Amino acid sequence: MDPIFPARLDDPLASAGEATVEMLVNRQRNFSLPQPFYNDARLFALDMQEIFEKEWLFAGMTCEIPAKGNYMTLEIGDNPVILVRGNDGSVHGFHNVCRHRGSRLCVSEKGKVAKLVCPYHQWTYELDGRLLFAGSDMGDHFDLAAYGLKPVQVKTGGGFIFVSLAEEPPAIDDFLTTLNHYLEPYDMENTKVAVESSIVEQANWKLVIENNRECYHCNGAHPELLNSLLEFDDTDDPRATPAYKTLVAKKQADWDEQQVPWQLKRFGGRNRLTRTPLLDGVVSMTTDGRAACNKLMGRLESPDLGSLRILHLPNSWNHFLGDHAIAFRVLPLGPQETLVTTKWLVHKDAVEGVDYHPETMRRVWDATNDQDRRLAEENQRGINSKAYEPGPYSETYEFGVIDFIDWYSERMQENLGHSVPSLQVVRG
Template sequence: MKVTAEIRALIERRQAGYSLEAPFYLSEEIFALDMETIFRQHWIEVATEAEIPEPGDYVTVDLAGDSILIVRDDDMQVRAFHNVCRHRGARLCNEDKGSVGNIVCPYHSWTYNLTGALMFAEHMGEQFDRCKHSLKNVHVENLAGLIFVCLAEEPPADFADMRAEMEPYLLPHDLAGCKVAAQVDIIEKGNWKLVMENNRECYHCVANHPELTISLYEYGFGYARTDANAEGMDAFERTCNERAKQWEAMDLPSVEIEKLLDVTGFRTQRLPLDRCGESQTLDAKVASKKLLGEFRTADLGGLSFWTQPNSWHHFMSDHIVSFSVIPLSAGETLVRTRWLVHKDAREGIDYDVENLTAVWNATNNQDRTLVEYSQRGAASSAYEPGPYSPYTEGLVEKFSAWYIGRLARQIGA
């Protein structure tokens, strides 16, 4: 897309260590650039393998103006297609999720198998070549049960690097052996970047997240050492070192990996939970009695995994919480949260949904309010970029630097 001189100037003059200028949060023109440059060119996390456990199970997701159909085929492979019939373009699957034997267009009954091949098209004549009218593929990758798609003709090749680094961390939690116990979608009236910036720091956590900070160590997410927090940081680091030795002995990696400025940027770390915690719940105890994978002990801390540009995840011994951010407009963003438990865990016996979801339902609603405050503030004539804290907001700066870097590369700045 054509980039105006005004937008080019905004990108080129971005000041490191400061929040973005208001148009990055408000402008529909910049939103369109975000969709073209970020959400159509990068690997976007959109679903979990647990949502499509059987052949024919599917989910759909709207991304950057396109509907994507994600389905499991008869060989148990995850496939992704543009959710568009090759006849006259009708939407094929019109529900968020479901199960099919074949993919049948509701308009004229063109029928595709689960690999996307056109199997049946009535009244098309003897010269019609079905092989030239298969569904259009979308690039898809399954990372230890997290499903990513890329709309680009040539997707970033460094997904393989993330896979190599992350599979040892994620696979022990056996997301593929989970089921979705709950899913909650909320619409935040704020720009997607404000949602992600809010997630990338815990400066606001103590004052705003009483439920989350029951189990979450404040110092675990982006804090730098200062004279004021040295004692607390020392105690936290001693706890981390002690637990890391235990986890490494169990073949559970814990050391931080931070590659947030890579094209396919990501970060991970396994950290202890507070109050001798086992899980992110209101009492810091497991929410599900049925532990994941082959775990035999509950106090395995919390493994956090962040990806640029749109997801974060928390892996614990008993459940996983997975978050996807999907931009809707310059001022609206879908935040989708899924809680996953062992596929054999029994609701009402092994886990209670209200207890399972309490912490992050509360936290998501609190964060929605904060994002909406920020969106309204950015619309004020008094708004100007403010400085990030060098002690608590370094990871926000890395998100903003990654974002501006991707735009700058697109426009050749």
């Protein structure tokens, strides 16, 4: 046990919180975090309490629940959540907990219902959460209105669904407005999930995000991905070569002509959008670089749109191409266990086996996800050693990791009620 966490705690989480703030205040900037951040059960509980129960989380896509009564479920730590399309067409979010004796209402990942009915005792709720039926045995004076489902905050933008378990989550509307603008050409309400996969990585969720936030490892680990992806993180990447800058300028002129947004947008450390070129002559993230779907998304007229990269901390990164899109969702399962879900999206009218073949579409990212899983798991095994101590990040190759760790440190301290000194920005 790390000595900063005392063996006997009258209030384990509160004491761990104080120790966590102390470690974050005293951490060496631009270095990886102290060991407990990656493997301690109490610190993981704080991550869930202060990050995953207070921040906005990517939950899924609006196209997954396209019509009244369509629902999807997810688990945020110990908190099961339902997202359902209501009678008015809006997306509602609720804790997936019956107000009778607490059973989960919906036990499938996806489905369609007329009403939300608890399978235990058949308490029945409207799609907006109102309790409609509780049986006659509750007595004549039982107040149905007092036992509606407990809501979860939901916001949508650009086809994305975000949820927050907090009563007062941080501001996100500016990001959602920009998402709507950047994804307008894709007509996200008229897309569908062509194929989906989930893998469990035996690694802390922060290691999964850290691995995604740099391509320092790409040359040695991702041969399939580098058939299409240029390793530069965005158009302001400090490592960008003159040849890359020339390619960027050429592609941006093409995108302007097609009225497709490309400008780099940042929203603090949490959210970022940037459109970057793929390898010259490559139009999609496939093994041969050709389009994976013949029917383009929305109003797009060319598959050669590079990749619109969308980052949302703490739990999502995305690639939007001309022919299809790939959305990634990260949900922690334990101190050293993380669920990573990947969704491939296409035009809703694209026909499987005619316009696209799922095995072709998913091949590159199936390989990349498995390679990243092994990297994160080996990273975790090394960090668990008594020999581990925080090591330095490269400010050129790993600036994205530095940005993530700074964001995480800031949010943990603020959510724990500690004022955070302003951080020097690594780059603009």
